[in-house]
Amino acid sequence: MLLRVAAKNLLYRRLTTALMVVAIAAGVSLLFAIERVRSGARESFASTVAGIDLIVGARGSPINLLLYSVFHLGDAVNHISAATWQELRQHSAVKAAIPLAMGDSWRGHRVIGTTADYFTHYRYGDQRQLVFSAGRAFTGLFDVVVGHAVAQRLSQGLGERLVLAHGVSEVSFNVSHDDMPFTVVGILARTHTPTDRSLFVSLPAITALHRDADARTAPLELPTLTAVLLKLQEKFTVLALQREINTHRPEALTAIMPSVSLRQLWQTLGVAERVFLLLSFLVFGISLLGMTVALLIGLDARRQEMAVLRAIGASPRFIFAVLIVEALLISLAGIVAGVALSYMGLYAFEPLLATKLGLTTGMFTPAATDVWFLLAIIGCALLAGCVPAWLAYRGSLADGLTVRMG
Amino acid sequence: MAAVLSLQDVRFAWSAHAPPLLHVKAFSVARGERVFLHGASGSGKTTLLNLSSGVLLPQQGRLQLLGHELTTMPSAARDRLRGAEVGYIFQMFNLLPAFNALENVCAPCRFSAAKRQRVAAQGLSVEDAARHLLLALQLDPQQLATQRVSRLSVGQQQRVAAARALLGAPPLIIADEPTSALDHDVREQFLDLLFAQCQKFNIALLLVSHARELGRRFDRSLAWRDLNRAGDT
Incomplete structure (x- = not known):
């Protein structure tokens, strides 16, 4: 019932949902692509020379x-x-x-x-x-x-x-x-x-x-x-x-010694790498903020829905869970679209990256850290979803079955 | 006749420092009884309904739904009891906008095993019982199964909401200004259909409205100012 209610709500507000998914996808694709290029660059960099003392x-x-x-x-x-x-x-x-x-x-x-x-x-x-x-x-x-x-x-x-x-x-x-x-x-x-x-x-x-x-x-x-x-x-x-x-x-x-100098050089270049990563985290953070704001704005218009759910036997916890599942579904859709988008981008630019920068090592091979990375993104999305969910929970306790509109 | 709902010396205020909004010395609704409560808008009638369904709790007094003392019951149990034993009709904005009409009618049974069991005892599936109710309320279930609820007229929406409240034959239906958005003829027709179904399943009906003239059709009609003593204390 929970998943059904959340999915139906998202489909009903399909334009808002699509915009939220696009925003998350943009953030995730940028974050994921930069992370892939970053790890590819690091691997390519470290593997440039070996066996030379x-x-x-x-x-x-x-x-x-x-x-x-x-x-x-x-x-x-x-x-x-x-x-x-x-x-x-x-x-x-x-x-x-x-x-x-x-x-x-x-x-x-x-x-x-x-x-x-x-x-x-x-x-x-x-x-x-x-x-x-x-x-x-x-x-x-x-x-x-x-x-x-x-x-x-x-x-x-x-x-x-x-x-x-x-x-x-x-x-x-x-x-x-x-x-x-x-x-x-x-x-x-x-x-x-x-x-x-x-x-x-x-x-x-x-x-x-x-x-x-x-x-x-x-x-x-x-x-x-x-x-x-x-x-x-x-x-x-x-x-x-x-x-x-x-x-x-x-x-x-x-x-x-090339290994020592490579490490020193990477430490220097790593500043730019970290700035890029920070920027992509900021973009992703703004996407999440957009989702939270969109859900918050929608809450007031959804008081009737909360009241009806409460009237037919839903608990405030159920209403909290509906909002969380909605945030989860939006972020999952955004993550899938974002990862697909980033791979398509990497695939499109792969010849350029390979020819000009020699970057292909590991870019298309999913790493174990990617799982943690994606779980962290989902975790962030859930945390962002907690804000409207908590307000809906509090609202459903305070409003009871009163439908306040306008 | 056994009371479905019983309030004794119930006092409620929005906060400890706020003046009391509601003080009901004694009020009860018997099984199958049709009770009408009229009063001005904003006078606290909806708060009484929120208390009666266990969504709000009073600061003082005894509040029983089908013999269960709501004031001592954990909130999850109150939610379950409301889902199983109460049907609810609002003034307007009654339906879940993301669901079609048939799904809206069936929704309470998703939350309540007791309602599902009562439907099963009639030898029907939840969907079939919902279709029967919609037909009884003069709605076309085939058409409603695919139609968005926002495309229905207000009168149709109220009948769908009534079907949802009636499905699973809960012992008590609470209706909060359900006819305010309806014109006279539609209102009379809606009440006819609602009464017929309540009678069929021996369901008690507590209906509040500011329209005093509706009272003549009920078993009992009360004025909110006579019931609520908050201003007297």
Whole structure:
């Protein structure tokens, strides 16, 4: 009877009900979408680099080094010499030293000069190795390997010839190396990391791109490097080696532990993340307030209904319960619509989020915390429903069977 | 004749500091009796009905419904007793707007097992009993089953409300100004139908109204100013 009365009342006031459901759905969809993007961003962020113990760059800010070497954001102010890379490579504590030389691009995507070690030793997520979805690693001077998102922008795929450009922008106004096209020889499988949005060439290719036309017959030297990723023989040597690199005399260097710097960077970025979450909570709170106000406004017009229910044997507790069930039904409908809306939104924007931001990890996989999250939303809606329900309860006790209208 | 409703030295005020609104020395309604109470609007008649149905409790006195002392009864038990033994008709705004007419008539039986049992004792389902009552009150149950109550005329709404109060044959029907919104002919017809059904099921009727002329049709007619001694004390 309770559910029947509540459902009938809501259907009878279908316009008001629909507006309340839309308001709740808007709040929930925003809250849920932001939470999904937030957790996706956190997971993507944390899984960007794994299996790398130290990142070495020219002396400077650790966060800046992390940003340009791992996230491919910004540029290095200073570079390190190839000799230092060779020195690090031969260090007894080092298992692999992966050089990174940046500065060129293709349609806004970073071109990274490196060695084939990158594909062997670089890890992401829970220690996952890079996998070729097609082709192989570069072997020739003008071979290029592309990430998943870059491959989406190719017209032919493997064998396609690309002209790289200086600088990083969607449309290059700088010098294009159109006399030296590269051939796509490999496509990496999707990683949801900046690797997807990058192109990889050999170190000699970077030198070849930048030397003068009259020096093209000279043997290729190694270019200066942006950073070196180190994988150590033993994890416990990381602090000693970091100290050793940071006090390196011939060249001023900075060595950072990516896991520590990632955490520091996330703490900085986390402020914006928390502001977004706070804003979405506010939107949801306002939606709930709207529902409460709508139910409160409706109460006065519903005194007759309360009086009739009391007359036919309903207790004040029943009337309280009717209002609570109405709030519950509205919030449940709003939650279902809101979650559906947020998933539709995420689905619609998924290609954009994946290509531009690398955010897809976990966005479509319901997490255990989602259940608690949704239960908390229902709990809030019930609390909001308690206000009109309590007033209706008090009113039905005080009014009795008196129908006061106007 | 056994009293369905009995009030003895009942006093009621809205608060401890407020002057008493109602003081009834002795008042009772017998089984099957038709009692008319007339008085000016706003004089406290509805408060008497609220007390009689156990929605309000007096500060003093004895108040019995079918022998049950309402003043000592827990509120949930009073709600159950009202649902089982009382039918109620308001002046207007009588029906649950979200329900159709047939659902409105059946609604009290959803709250009361006793009413359901009395309907079952007639060998009818609740819906069938409701249809019989609607027919007896000259309404078309088929048409009403699908019609919104807001689309009914005031006279039709009052008859639906009467059917709802009569369903399950409660021993007492309380009617609060049920004919005020009806014109003379419709009012007479409504009372004819209501009396016929009350007689059929031996139901007591306590009807309050400001229209004194209705009193001639009842077994007993009382003036509220004679019954309520609050102003005298």
